[in-house]
Amino acid sequence: MTMPILPPEDLSNKAISARITTNAIKSIKNGLIKKKNLVYLELNGCSGNIISLLNGQNPDFEYTFKSMVDIQYSNSLMVAEGEKAIEKLMKALEGEYILAVEGAVALKNNGLYNIIGSWKGKPLTGLEAVKMLGEKASHILAVGACATHGGVSAAKPNPSESVGLNKVLPHKKIIMLPGCPVHPDWFLGTLAHLLLYGEPETDSLNRPLMFYSTLIHDRCPRRPFFDRGIFAEKLSDKTCLFKLGCRGPVTRTDCPTRQWNGHVNWPIGDDTPCIGCAQFGFPDAMAPFISFDTTRVVKNE
């Protein structure tokens, strides 16, 4: 940008992205920013986070993986398969890379409940892979509920003895991106921040403050109903969903303003309670997701 920005600067989305893009291109030209390698591991989970990622916009998924990083390994997206794919994973170990992990680490039987491929004729467990890659990674992102704290994979009775990433890499700093799934912006935004400015500011649980700082409850458009004690009795009611079991008061994300599916809507906007999917301990600690037998009597049902 040739002109200096004088206050009040233009705060439209277009202007902001133009400023960031121009700065980024300038930094790349001056050699201040380099494309980094990204290894995306999928462990014990449902691949929901990578599917959510495909829904990303500004930047979208294609731009991210082509222009922002050099993707070294992603079992869902790469062309190579079998040992050839694992070969790429092993090769990535030689250079510098950012490690993103979705899914929990299955501990039972020394990790045998989650095998991500085979290497030299032997099965490669998720446990081995994440220990090996985690030790050498420049940054580690735990993507989604399972990677951050075990999530659905670790729900009772947890037959695979799944745990979050921090349990197997206790001495590494891990940026936590809880959510089931993670919002594409939360992952892409954190990745972009890593590339442009280094590690983002985080809270005591290592969640980036730019996405996880505020309780849903404190920014909920239905907060006035809570404060006046006007509560929904059933799904589809337009009032506060607290009595039905809404977990907005204990969950910290920017869902009310960011919204989902291309920033169109979010659960409470569609008259269904927040289930606290981005809270540690989800899903067990957030159950029941809905309750009609509550502290108030429903007369007409």
Place this chain on the structure above:
Amino acid sequence: MQNIEMLRWQLNSLVTQVRQDIYTLSTVPQQPIAPQILQRLWDTTSTIHFISELLANQALHCYQPIPVNSRMIPVNNSPSNSTQISPITPIPNQSNSQLNGRNFTIGELATFDGKNGRPAYVAVNSTVYDVTNNRAWAAATHFGLLAGKEYSQEFATCHAGQQSILATLPVVGRLVS
């Protein structure tokens, strides 16, 4: 006063959103997204209506004190059969004079489980608290804990040194063995 400032801020942002939506509609009249935008406009207008009623109510209170529960706020999209429950304001040591001295056995406490219209009570260090309208106890559950039980151990584990949490809860009695 802080609340009024917050409501004013919210009203302004809602009005901005309405303007934006109207502008979007005017530029893309035949888009399939139009019904969604109209729905949002409708919802936003309802919220603006609600907040303006709230503000008007507060303004009236400034001139003539009226009991809080006697005024109903018309909300055009709330179900007509809805009744209002006044929120429990978290004032330290707020107590209900009839219940404050009551003694609960663990069996009696168990009946206050927040089900079927019953209040939700929990006990910590022999004090029984009302969490019926506490925001962290949606549907009378809290991180897998159910209302109607004794949680001294759990409280000590998760909220060590956070006695202030207890100070904001209404006390309804004591737990006796």
